[in-house]
Amino acid sequence: MWGRLWSLLLGFLAAATVPGPSLRRPSQELDATPRMTIPHEELSGTRYFQAQAQNYSTLLLEEASARLLVGARGALFSLSARDIADGAHKEIHWEASPEMRSKCHQKGKNNLTECFNHVRFLQRLNATHLYACGTHAFQPLCAAIDAEAFALPGSFEEGKEKCPYDPARGFTGLIIDGGLYTATRYEFRSIPDIRRSRHPHSLRTEEAPVHWLNDAEFVFSVLVRESEASTVGDDDKVYYFFTERAAAEEGSSSFGPSRSSHRVARVARVCKGDLGGKKILQKKWTSFLKARLICHIPQYEKLRGVCSLDTEHSARTHFYAAFTLTTQWKTLEASAICRYDLAEVQAVFSGPYMEYQDGARRWGRYEGGIPEPRPGSCITDSLRSRGYNSSQDLPSLVLDFVKLHPLMARPVVPTRGRPLLLKRNVRYTHLTGTPVTTPAGPTYDLLFLGTADGWIHKAVVLGSGMHIIEETQVFREPQAVENLVVSLRQHSLYVGAPSGVIQLPLSTCFRYRSCYDCILARDPYCGWSPSSHSCVAATTTANRTSLIQDIERGNRGCEGSTDVGPPPPLKTRSVLRGDDVLLPCDQPSNLARALWLLNGSKSLSDGQDGYRVGVDGLLVTDTQPEHSGSYSCFAEENGLRALLASYSLVVRPATPAPAPQAPATKGSQLGPDVQLLYVLAIAALGALCFILAFALLYVACLRGGGRGHQGKYSLGRAGGSAVQLQTVSGQCPGEEDEGDDGEGAGGLEGSCLQIIPGEGAPAPPPPPPPPPPAELTNGLAALPSRLRRVNGNNYVLLRQGSNGVPAGPCSFAEELSRILEKRKHTQLVEQLDESSV
Template sequence: MELPFGAERKMWGRLWSLLFSFLTATAVPGPSLRRPSRELDATPRMTISYEELSGTRHFKGQAQNYSTLLLEEASARLLVGARGALFSLSARDIGDGAHKEIYWEASPEMQSKCHQKGKNNQTECFNHVRFLQRLNATHLYACGTHAFQPLCAAIDAETFTLPSSFEEGKEKCPYDPARGFTGLIIDGGLYTATRYEFRSIPDIRRSHHPHSLRTEEAPMHWLNDAEFVFSVLVRESKASAVGDDDKIYYFFMEREEGSSSFTQSRSNHRVARVARVCKGDLGGKKILQKKWTSFLKARLICHIPQYETLRGVCSLDADTSARTHFYAAFTLTTQWKTLEASAICRYDLAEVQAVFAGPYMEYQDGARRWGRYEGGVPEPRPGSCITDSLRSRGYNSSQDLPSLVLDFVKLHPLMARPVVPTRGRPLLLKRNVRYTHLTGTQVTTPAGPTYDLLFLGTADGWIHKAIVLGSGMHIIEETQVFRKPQPVENLVISLMQHSLYVGGSSEVIQLPLSSCSRYRSCYDCILARDPYCSWDPSTHACVAGTTIANRTALIQDIERGNRGCDSSRNTGPPPPLKTRSVLRGDDVLLPCDQPSNLARALWLLNGSKGLTDGQDGYRVGVDGLLVTDTQPKHSGNYGCYAEENGLRTLLASYHLMVRPATPAPAPQAPATHGAQLAPDMRLLYVLAIAALGGLCLILALSLLYVACLQGGSRGRQRKYSLGRAGRAGGSAVQLQTVSGQCPGEDDDGDDGEGTGGLEGSCLQIIPGEGTPAPPPPPPPPPPAELTNGLVALPSRLRRMNGNSYVLLRQSNNGVPAGPCSFAEELSRILEKRKHTQLVEQLDESSV
């Protein structure tokens, strides 16, 4: 397909390719990329606009910023924390109207104090609910910023009401609603990570626990201006052969202090980190009292370390440590912010554990930089959790560890080796997209294999549904979930409700995890490669595999996406045959919409001849096939096919007839004979005209006489009145002479007395009691199909060259107004042929 590209697009495309080619060589240590970056830039197969959504439900209360979501599958409730409010929604249907709500606003006095501190009273001086977790069997625990004076509350889950008293939240919740924050309640203990106070340093803390702990601040900060993104509990003690402890992993960004000559020139250079602590940590006895003794952190890199910003993390299989892995979303931005992209990387827990078991880094005061520690490491190994082996040696808790070990932990929190992605490369690189949040689940297909399915939220309100296939990702579809662009702030999956919940600044959206009925044929069903969808030969429909008892009969091909439909007789209803007729020498457009962004349009004439763009008057584009200067050889049957992944699907078929041009009929001269009038009829017409002229003369003399009479009594004022001017409230039409005065001008002190109160001498129409004129009829609706086969195409997002998109818009006259393949060219052609003679009796789309 030939698509228009400007010089600027080509220039930035070359710059992007050169940048990635240059940086890929030194991006990630380990195995080199075996595929170029452009192959990692997956294109979403389907584009679903907001108007095309189906099966969605919405919730919008009297609040904003629905950013905190907590799903409780057992009670089928979705709990939502917003700005100044909390909501308890039905997980089955969040828009059923039977929700419960709590309004938890900051008082006007608190808002005033917040504003006096220099904070924004339009965004910051409110109570933003940042933390919402299950506390115990009967209560929930919530914390809010409360106009920069954080508060926490234990909420009765059954009645969903606030308590009479609140807890101080300074040690549990951030002041700033925009500050990065993550928190968990584990076995009654509250594990949070953020910058708590206004001018404090970031911290990882444990409260509501007999042994409250926090990170160390001296002689060096363990955390350097950190922004936390995600935290998760991994049950590493479950079925552990060495009696290991459960661990909490934290993912964050922080400012790096001179680790290389490159970063020394950039004092604000920030890097991604992963840190861990042991759940059974009790702190030290004399050293590191009330501080973590198991805190370790390591560098987390994905593709281009110097330009990466961690945006979101999700974990899968956290209950089974042997299979636990993480997915992280990064944005890649150059120093000049001229190019932006997103990357998705996978990290296996075993690789993270290996890094924490490796060598340490040491901060060298003289060089003011971190360097690899080459000295001896004391025993037990610093930063490790208590295991059966340590218990057998008398170390039953962290308080039994030697001072030498604790001193080492205090000065060596950073590991030497970075955590690199699985197989040393990202799974996905997406240009011109900024991912803000992600979540995932594992789906077992009817054939048996299990796949990771991810949902990626963007900064402009779209959801990318993607499946992980080997060393890459296939984006099944992209969906616009918000009418107005806004960042996706949270994502939660409910397997029991088969729903995805999306939190945004304006509302909460509930989407089905799959919409298999969207695929109408077997080919379309398997090409989607959606692990939830399979083709059922018995019903000739694409169905969700979980709803079918005999799952072995279903057709699905996730790995290749093109096998299994050969034996299926019914691959979907064929498209109807449409007839088009056109005069010889004119142009016609045969529309064909490609629903898949990965498909290539193929046009066949009479089932065999392939049509090439630019030859024999054919132009192939995203809108369809344009035939210019039609000739008899262009008549025949046209089929529009979609070629994708080795499969060919018929989308539209036309029968085109080219008719010979009909010459215009010659104009006929007016008849000159047989039109003579009889002499007596001529005399009658003359007499009638003379009578009418006499009547006009008499009327003119009468009017002149009346004017003279009024002129003698009125002086210079010359005004004529016609109709019911004297009737109160009546309608009147008044005629004034041109030489009279307009409103606002006086004539010798005469204000118009005796003329019915009319001022001036301009034409005035005074409304009366008559029935007002009916409003004009509404304009007729635009035709569904215009001349030359042009149809009123809906606005939709279309693909250009596999990676870029162009928005096609339909103007009022039916001609595409936005950038498309034929719009301007077709308009110019039709303008030149405006006076072409058309067939007298046209069919549905003739030209």
């Protein structure tokens, strides 16, 4: 069912249209598979930090001092960025008091998770101090911390305007030129807001008559210095990324949730030099504008994470955003990655506006005139020349327009109109990236994507798609990746999660053993060194230009190289005809296809001539002599072929093994007279047993005909305690109502045996059964264990004729021999049919 549902959804993805180029790849091609899978047991070069605290979700990297600052629940840590587990860290305990926790609990909050001091904000305030804010049991506090001493100050600042109450509420914050720019839902029952505090001109978003933000959950914020090298004297801007409830014109489709709960992704911006209005929009942003972010189709609306690259150069600034699928089917999980160029975002903010139409009670495109200066724009040299030196000099008409038209009409579409990646069964929670310049000259964006179950996907952006180099299980126990930070100086990735912080190397080039394996990885950090015959990190090699890389195609550069790795050893397998045999062949790459060749030429396909090709090797079923030969296992990937395993298979004829015979010794040979004596003794004992058995059966027939013992065989007196042995089927065929004196033939109708202990001497034990024939040795050994699984009394073999008269005695060996002879041609099943015994 889910397979068909996903096929329909992918078909809808391929057919959906958004503004942009019409040329698009099939959606199936976007679902990239990580090339390598590295489980937690195979991690190398990692360092782990964990203390008594929990929720290590706030990270601040200071490259200059090589320190990694961590904000957790009830504590802050200063770790060495070179080795976070060196044991020389500093720690600040910052817990909420028992009284604060008690008040928090009285408000109905969870005393096990929410009523603590969760550090949500940690930034550099100035050259000497850090600035941190915590939820403090739903009474936020902030503190300026001496960075050198790493200790709390004697007094704290009120945090209600700077930090969220709820530790689970979306939050983002920056310190820019001493001002604090934060976005969250601040107070206990307040609406979301973008604010600037610790600044001479504190600002916030408007609430009436139009809410600029509608139940927003903030994800990310970044400063883009657009004033750098600006020819028009533009201002720097702060961009915010969040998800909020959709406006009326952005209702859901048939695939999405209901209109009232439909949420969309947004990007908003404000100017750093905004001072608010003089009479209108006092202490409010005059430059606030927002637009919708579209990744692929409306179902990818839940924004999970955003990262920005090249923010120091606005002409090259771009963003990567992770979205998750939002549908009414909770079990259907997927993620998408889209790229947005700053130029496209700027173009949307320079386009048409939306306005709320009271008559239709919905948002629609504004078609009227736009006042001058353009509403929402920053102060530029052109405006200064016209007398508008700050936002407080803007006309009231412009400020009124800004107040009622915060939403742009056009959405921001991804680069080339489509996502870089669609990934099924994955929920990305955070992402970060860095540009990597290769020895050949081109620069590629390398992304690290954290998942909700503790994995990291390392991916390189290639044109209009992404290649996932590897997936790494960084935490043994599944937990969400909450933060990611890249250090270029330490060549490390730091991962923040509920249980601790882990430090990973940005590349593990040593995993690639051959030239082809190195270039197939397409890792910008790795290249094949012909001089050292190894895959090395391009950032640490002196002669970078000699390295072999092929990031774009991933299959060229090693044609003349002899570094293809050592050939695998030839292994020999011998198997009996008719048996099955598995030839293991582990594919190191998830993108490789297993190719099996017989005798160097015949290609083996799955399901043909008894061959089954799997991810773990080749299974040959019901082997025959023609299956003998040389088998070679290759990995085919991206047009390249590599030999992984070689086998020599020999199928031997299945001849029955001769019965083992005891070696005859001279002392064990018996003379003819002694042998004759033994034969006569055995014959006499056998005749005596036969006579006794016949006598016992005759006595039982004479005394077992009464109604009280009908259908029973009895021995001894009727007054003793009776033990009944029934057949496996539990049925007594042939039983009929007879008179009280019904004896004789009618006494054998039942298939039940009653043994009544007597007073005489016990009967001698029966002689052991003779040994079975030599050819039935294996069957005899296997049969009793199978019978015991059915019933403990299966060794009592009782034969009766159809007319109720015993068919005569039969030996145990004869019965077993007949059963085993019959089972030579049948399959012994696990659960026997009881009625057949």
